Amino acid sequence: MSEVAYIDAIREAQRELLADDPRVFIYGQDVGDFGGAFKATQGLKAAFPGRVIDSPIAEDAMAGVAIGAALEGMHPIVEMQFADFSSIAFNQMVNHAATYYWRTGTPIPMTLRLPSGGTPGSGPFHSQMMESLYAHYPGLVVVAPATVGDAYHMLKESVALEDPVIYCEHKLLYRWLKADNFENDSLPLTKARITRPGKHATVVTYSAMVHEAVKAAERLSEEGWEIEVVDLRCIKPMDTDTIMASIARTGRLLALGESFPWGGVTAEVVSRVASDGFHLLDAPPMRLNAKDTPIPYHPDLWRAHRPTPESIGEALRKLLNF
Amino acid sequence: MAIAADYQESACRAARAMVTARVLEDKLRSLYKAGKIVGGVYLGRGQEALSGVLGTQLIPGKDVFAPLIRDQAGRTGFGEDLLDVTRTYLGSVEGPMRGRDGNIHRGRPDKGMPAMISHLGAAVPVVAGILLAKRLKGELDGVVGATCIGDGGASTGAFHEALNVAAVEKLPLVVVIANNQYAYSTPNQAEFSGNLADRAAGYGMRGWEAKGNDLADCLEKVGGAVAAARRGEGPQLVVADLLRLSGHGEHDDGAYVCEDLKKGPLGRDCMDIAKEQLLSSGFIEEGTWENWEQEAREKVTEAVALTQREPTPDAHGEVWNACKAVGAETY
Numbered sequence: 001m002s003e004v005a006y007i008d009a010i011r012e013a014q015r016e017l018l019a020d021d022p023r024v025f026i027y028g029q030d031v032g033d034f035g036g037a038f039k040a041t042q043g044l045k046a047a048f049p050g051r052v053i054d055s056p057i058a059e060d061a062m063a064g065v066a067i068g069a070a071l072e073g074m075h076p077i078v079e080m081q082f083a084d085f086s087s088i089a090f091n092q093m094v095n096h097a098a099t100y101y102w103r104t105g106t107p108i109p110m111t112l113r114l115p116s117g118g119t120p121g122s123g124p125f126h127s128q129m130m131e132s133l134y135a136h137y138p139g140l141v142v143v144a145p146a147t148v149g150d151a152y153h154m155l156k157e158s159v160a161l162e163d164p165v166i167y168c169e170h171k172l173l174y175r176w177l178k179a180d181n182f183e184n185d186s187l188p189l190t191k192a193r194i195t196r197p198g199k200h201a202t203v204v205t206y207s208a209m210v211h212e213a214v215k216a217a218e219r220l221s222e223e224g225w226e227i228e229v230v231d232l233r234c235i236k237p238m239d240t241d242t243i244m245a246s247i248a249r250t251g252r253l254l255a256l257g258e259s260f261p262w263g264g265v266t267a268e269v270v271s272r273v274a275s276d277g278f279h280l281l282d283a284p285p286m287r288l289n290a291k292d293t294p295i296p297y298h299p300d301l302w303r304a305h306r307p308t309p310e311s312i313g314e315a316l317r318k319l320l321n322f
Numbered sequence: 323m324a325i326a327a328d329y330q331e332s333a334c335r336a337a338r339a340m341v342t343a344r345v346l347e348d349k350l351r352s353l354y355k356a357g358k359i360v361g362g363v364y365l366g367r368g369q370e371a372l373s374g375v376l377g378t379q380l381i382p383g384k385d386v387f388a389p390l391i392r393d394q395a396g397r398t399g400f401g402e403d404l405l406d407v408t409r410t411y412l413g414s415v416e417g418p419m420r421g422r423d424g425n426i427h428r429g430r431p432d433k434g435m436p437a438m439i440s441h442l443g444a445a446v447p448v449v450a451g452i453l454l455a456k457r458l459k460g461e462l463d464g465v466v467g468a469t470c471i472g473d474g475g476a477s478t479g480a481f482h483e484a485l486n487v488a489a490v491e492k493l494p495l496v497v498v499i500a501n502n503q504y505a506y507s508t509p510n511q512a513e514f515s516g517n518l519a520d521r522a523a524g525y526g527m528r529g530w531e532a533k534g535n536d537l538a539d540c541l542e543k544v545g546g547a548v549a550a551a552r553r554g555e556g557p558q559l560v561v562a563d564l565l566r567l568s569g570h571g572e573h574d575d576g577a578y579v580c581e582d583l584k585k586g587p588l589g590r591d592c593m594d595i596a597k598e599q600l601l602s603s604g605f606i607e608e609g610t611w612e613n614w615e616q617e618a619r620e621k622v623t624e625a626v627a628l629t630q631r632e633p634t635p636d637a638h639g640e641v642w643n644a645c646k647a648v649g650a651e652t653y
Contacts (some may be wrong), residue, residue, distance in 0.1 A: 068451020
């Protein structure tokens, strides 16, 4: 296989899901002949006529339709054009899809794909990370793949799962992140991965920030620090065991995310480590997130809004020198 | 108004569902006032003709019915077991919701009756999705999906999005708006402008206007809408005017309801109208209606008595896991 990108993994996983499972169909804006805003469904309508369906601009109804189809035994994939617009589908996901199995015993096996995160010039409404919001609600599984192999395998596992899954795919990785093939290490869907082993401090992160953390770790290695990077992969449920084992090795935690700073995934990580692993810590646990403003349009502002290898490195030096 | 002889069977089926619903809901009201039901009790008093006709025009085991809060008659007409009602209201673990959810949020999705959430309009796309899935599976032929909403719920974005989707996909969806004149306490003039029925044209759907407290008219209009959807004529919107003959829930005395409306034609009880229509059409004899009521009372009493002997949930034994496939009690 020649080189493949993160977006190819998402497209190929969907192609195989459609080919292998008659319960799967895709519903979303412009996903048909047009192939989706990011071309994640390019060619799929032609290959699977009638099973790749263009929806009106109606995010609430798109999620609602998927819930109904799931009740009927289907395993629909809904593509939100941008994660930001899933705020309109939020009610259906958190109050309807998420509560259904608990209330009735009938599962809702649907997958909501969220093209997430910032890219230069995308601005306040095409750059958001929504994983913390969905993860707050019981009844949803929330995943955020950071690698090509994970994008492929975790999408296939998500669609097969009998629970509603929020699949957060990072737009910055779509074309930039490449691999030789779609293989991964066969970690189960809900397990975190040690992306880079280390012994002086742990960065717990996910999605595109995994790559920023690795860049920061590489720079710090030149100063003699060995930084461990944990890729959560699955936000909810969160693999606390892998986090704790890493903190036991390093004694220091930086929880890193691209979301807004109030609450969220990084706060959850710090809270778990502080309450269950206080005795393991050699320094106060730290958090680094995006800034508490809407996501800026101008690339110079955008780059300063989210954590960068520089700001991550700076945070790590503080943590290491405590 | 006499009802055409062709309608005898369907009129009587609807009427029996109406009678059972009214008797059952009178009992629920008593249980609530006696403190036996916690949370809310929401009655369909005054809406039984509209709802009962819809439920009995649908085919259990084939069609889909997503009822809303005032659809006991429709639920009963569609085949809901009385025990599902009493067990859910009284929190029995034997009920479909096992104490995890209550009152009108119950459903039997495996029997074509999705369980509603409180957010109005949310059920409309779900029914559309069930129908879309049936089409994908090649099982849509002759199937109808129906759901109900009120004059208030018709103001939501979810309602609008779903009607548009159903129209675009030409799904056999029947949406019945019971305009009971008040969204909780808010009268029509503060809820919407113009005529609700005109919206059908806006969606490219066929619209029907019914007298919601008139069994004969509901048979014609709601029955017509269901039949049209079944014939493959796409989504249908029925708007029925009526008056809610109770508060929003039993905690509410409905003091805000205008006296003129109560005294006017909308304020007439659909039960009285239906009984007169069945008698004048020669469909039932003197005493038949009362016999139905007596039978319903016996069944309701039996269901309540059985339910009250059943266990309520054990919080210590509960499985606190909202997901099916992902490990128990992990988050």
